[in-house]
Amino acid sequence: HDLPLHNWQNTLEEISNEIRPLLSKGKVADYIPELGTADKQAFGISISLINGSEYYVGDALTNFSVQSISKVFSLTKAFSILKDDLWKRVGKEPSGNPFNSLVQLENENGKPRNPFINAGAIVVADCVVSNTEDSLNLIIDYIRELAGNKNIQLNQAMLQSEKSFGHRNAALAHFMKSYGNIESDVDEVLDFYFGHCSLSMNCQDISRAFLYLANHGVHPRNNRRYLSASQAKRINSLLLTCGTYDAAGDFAFRVGLPGKSGVGGGIAAIIPGLLSICIWSPGLDKYGNSLAGVKALELFTTKTGISIF
Ligand code: GLN
Numbered sequence: 001h002d003l004p005l006h007n008w009q010n011t012l013e014e015i016s017n018e019i020r021p022l023l024s025k026g027k028v029a030d031y032i033p034e035l036g037t038a039d040k041q042a043f044g045i046s047i048s049l050i051n052g053s054e055y056y057v058g059d060a061l062t063n064f065s066v067q068s069i070s071k072v073f074s075l076t077k078a079f080s081i082l083k084d085d086l087w088k089r090v091g092k093e094p095s096g097n098p099f100n101s102l103v104q105l106e107n108e109n110g111k112p113r114n115p116f117i118n119a120g121a122i123v124v125a126d127c128v129v130s131n132t133e134d135s136l137n138l139i140i141d142y143i144r145e146l147a148g149n150k151n152i153q154l155n156q157a158m159l160q161s162e163k164s165f166g167h168r169n170a171a172l173a174h175f176m177k178s179y180g181n182i183e184s185d186v187d188e189v190l191d192f193y194f195g196h197c198s199l200s201m202n203c204q205d206i207s208r209a210f211l212y213l214a215n216h217g218v219h220p221r222n223n224r225r226y227l228s229a230s231q232a233k234r235i236n237s238l239l240l241t242c243g244t245y246d247a248a249g250d251f252a253f254r255v256g257l258p259g260k261s262g263v264g265g266g267i268a269a270i271i272p273g274l275l276s277i278c279i280w281s282p283g284l285d286k287y288g289n290s291l292a293g294v295k296a297l298e299l300f301t302t303k304t305g306i307s308i309f
Helices: 008-022 033-037 067-088 103-107 118-131 135-147 156-164 167-178 186-197 203-209 229-242 245-254 291-304
Strands: 044-049 054-058 199-201 259-261 266-271 275-280
Touching: 008 044, 008 054, 008 291, 033 156, 044 203, 054 203, 067 118, 067 135, 067 186, 067 229, 067 259, 067 266, 103 167, 118 135, 118 167, 118 186, 135 186, 135 199, 135 203, 156 186, 167 186, 186 199, 199 203, 203 266, 203 275, 229 245, 229 259, 245 291, 259 291, 266 291, 275 291
Parallel strands: none
Antiparallel strands: 044 054, 044 275, 259 266, 266 275
């Protein structure tokens, strides 16, 4: 990659101008009432390079609800604890179904298809809860360390809203428990899962936090190893095939990067060996991915000519 020649700031500003008309087209998630309060006109991008350079545009320093993006951090924790035993509990195949779907679990004996659909993330949550003490505080500190920001906090109103309206997630957890694929107490597992989904972070926190996946498992900002190079490769592969749910094929086709979306409107993506990027725009497409965010990432890889392919 001819880094010094590329004007990253210009690219971000061009993208920001081009996607503006799309902001009104998406629909803000409201199945958890607190999510419905997000501002549809908000838009931000942050990129963090392995070499330490950073660029951002728009509302990249405004906090939003990370939601499913946090599944990547809990998966990293669980994978580093359980190693390959993790895959006895959760699969590695795209689901082709919505993120909160229940239908595949019965045919597959309570083993979710992958760690990024809700069922899979709830099993991952159980793996962390069953193997650590004070698990929610532990994962929050872990995420703070990855982002290099001690001020990252839980949004309590979001957490209450997730808990009060989380019947589908509770159903998934109980159903999997009936197959023996949840070890700990269901409520404890759900508290952990809703907890990490309810964190507030901004684009810059998230692009910084994802850098270890762009750098073979070692975070270039603190030089700590979070995963082996092989494990980092595996998580990136899962992000490419499963990180955007039943739109993962379309995302891979248009963007060409491993990425993870959340219903708060954030999407994080990685260019291995170079950078991580986070985009935020709360209006979603019908799959639950940020509509302008996917377009912005498509423009980013098209304009820079850099993807994993
Ligand atoms: N907490 C949300 C849920 O479980 C996360 C979903 C998402 O971001 N796709 O419904």
